[in-house]
Amino acid sequence: MEEAYYTHARWRVKPGREEEFVEAWRVLASFYASEPNAIGHGTLIRSLDDPSVFYAFGPWRTIEDIDAASGGPHSQESLSRLRDLCDEHSGGTYEVIAQVYPESR
Numbered sequence: 001m002e003e004a005y006y007t008h009a010r011w012r013v014k015p016g017r018e019e020e021f022v023e024a025w026r027v028l029a030s031f032y033a034s035e036p037n038a039i040g041h042g043t044l045i046r047s048l049d050d051p052s053v054f055y056a057f058g059p060w061r062t063i064e065d066i067d068a069a070s071g072g073p074h075s076q077e078s079l080s081r082l083r084d085l086c087d088e089h090s091g092g093t094y095e096v097i098a099q100v101y102p103e104s105r
Helices: 018-033 063-071 073-084
Strands: 005-013 043-046 053-060 086-095
Touching: 005 018, 005 063, 018 043, 018 053, 018 073, 053 063, 063 073, 073 086
Parallel strands: none
Antiparallel strands: 005 053, 005 086, 043 053
8 A cells, every 4th residue: 555644625615716726726736746755646526515615635655745745835825825715624634544446357
């Protein structure tokens, strides 16, 4: 298992700011993907029940990789921009406990 940790965030975007939020998230995700220890991709999903609610998540190898990527000024500015576009936000860091893959056919 290459990834051992995930970051995850929930965002409730201010009405009418959804497209701006998606673009700001892409900027941050592209920055994270360019980090030397990046291992995967970031994912942004949107609720079908409430189009103002988004969830973002992505894999990381180590807590140190997360800290290095999120602690710098570019990351902090990008996160601040995302928060400014939202009425609510929350997030955290999680460890992978189990994964299930389909059997080979």
